[in-house]
Amino acid sequence: MIRLSGRAFVTAALAALLVSCAGHGGDGASATRPSGTHVSARSSAGPANGPQVLGRSVPARLRIPEIGVDTPVMRLGLAQDGSVQVPPITAHDRAGWYQYSPTPGQMGPSVILGHVTVGAYGDGVFRHLDRLRRGDGITVRLENGGSAEFTVTSVRTVAKADFPTKEVYGDVDRPELRLITCGGPRSGDGYLDNLIVFAALSTASH
Amino acid sequence: MRRTVLSAMAAACVAVLASTVPAFADGASAAPTTRPSSASEPSARPSVPASAEPSAAPTREPSRAAAPVATAAPGKGRGQVGVVPSGAPDTGVTTSSDGSGSDGMLIGGGAAGALAVGGAAVFLVRRRQATGA
Numbered sequence A: 001m002i003r004l005s006g007r008a009f010v011t012a013a014l015a016a017l018l019v020s021c022a023g024h025g026g027d028g029a030s031a032t033r034p035s036g037t038h039v040s041a042r043s044s045a046g047p048a049n050g051p052q053v054l055g056r057s058v059p060a061r062l063r064i065p066e067i068g069v070d071t072p073v074m075r076l077g078l079a080q081d082g083s084v085q086v087p088p089i090t091a092h093d094r095a096g097w098y099q100y101s102p103t104p105g106q107m108g109p110s111v112i113l114g115h116v117t118v119g120a121y122g123d124g125v126f127r128h129l130d131r132l133r134r135g136d137g138i139t140v141r142l143e144n145g146g147s148a149e150f151t152v153t154s155v156r157t158v159a160k161a162d163f164p165t166k167e168v169y170g171d172v173d174r175p176e177l178r179l180i181t182c183g184g185p186r187s188g189d190g191y192l193d194n195l196i197v198f199a200a201l202s203t204a205s206h
Numbered sequence B: 001m002r003r004t005v006l007s008a009m010a011a012a013c014v015a016v017l018a019s020t021v022p023a024f025a026d027g028a029s030a031a032p033t034t035r036p037s038s039a040s041e042p043s044a045r046p047s048v049p050a051s052a053e054p055s056a057a058p059t060r061e062p063s064r065a066a067a068p069v070a071t072a073a074p075g076k077g078r079g080q081v082g083v084v085p086s087g088a089p090d091t092g093v094t095t096s097s098d099g100s101g102s103d104g105m106l107i108g109g110g111a112a113g114a115l116a117v118g119g120a121a122v123f124l125v126r127r128r129q130a131t132g133a
Helices: A002-031 A165-169 B002-044 B052-072 B096-132
Strands: A059-064 A069-076 A095-098 A108-113 A137-142 A147-159 A175-187 A190-205
Touching: A059 A108, A108 A165, A137 A175, A137 A190, A147 A175
Parallel strands: A069 A095, A108 A175
Antiparallel strands: A059 A069, A059 A137, A095 A108, A137 A147, A147 A190, A175 A190
C-alpha cells in the first residue's frame, strides 16, 4: 500500500512539472513569427546610370526578401500634433506610406513607416529592419501595376530627440526611399531611438 | 484494495487539477489584458486604420498646409515632401514584455499550486493508509 502511495505521489509531481513545462513552451511558441523566404543573392549597390523616374502611383505592397517582409501598404497622414501618423497597433500590422511624400519611384524621398513591436501583439512588420545592410534590395509594388526596386544605401539609428528631419524629408536629386521604425533602448512603453533605412531607386518597371 | 483504488484516484485527480490550473491562468490573463491595452493605444496615437484614410486627407490637408510647411520645412519653399511632419515617428509599443512576464508568473504559480495540492492529497491518503493498516 505504502509503495503504491509513493507511486501516486511521484505521478502527481510529474504531472504538475509536465504542465508547467508545457505552459512555458506555449508562451515561447506564440511569440515567434514565421519568417519569409530568404534570398541570398544581393544586388549591387547604387544605380549605375542615374535615377529612373516613375510617374505618380501610390504604393500597394512592400517586399524586403532579406528580412521576410511582404506587407500591404496603407496611407498615412498627419496626427493632430503635426507628427506623422503611424499604422494602427494590431496583430498583423502593416507598413504605411506617408502620403505627403513622393510615391516610390518619383523624384524625392518617399517615406514608409512600420512598427518594430506592437505591444501585446509582439513583433511588428519592421521588427528586423536593423538587419538590413547596404546593397540589400527593397521592392515596392505600385497601384498602377508597376514596381520600383530600391537598393539600401545606409542604415542609421538616431535618437528621437535629434531626429534628422532634413535628411529624411529634405529634397534629393534622385528617387529615394526611407523606411522608418523604432529602435534602441526602451523607455516606458516606447523606444528612445528611430531606425532609418535610406535606399535609392535601382530599377523600375511601368 | 480499496485504499489502493483510493490512492490511484487521488493521483488522477491531481493530474487533472494540474492540467486545468494553467489553462485558467492563461485564459484569464491573455484575453482581458491584451484587448484593453490595444484599444487604448490607438486612441493615444493617430486614428482608426482603414476607414480614416479617405476622410483624413481632405480634412487635414487644407488646414495644415500652411502651418507645418512654414515651421518645419527648411525654407526652400515648396519641397518634394509637401508637408514635413514635426518630431520623430512613434513606431514601437513595448508592452509585450510586461504581458509575457505576468503570464509566465501566473503559469508558474498555477503549477506550484497544483504541486502543493497534489502533495497534500497524497500525504493524506498515505496517512490514512498508515493509520488504517
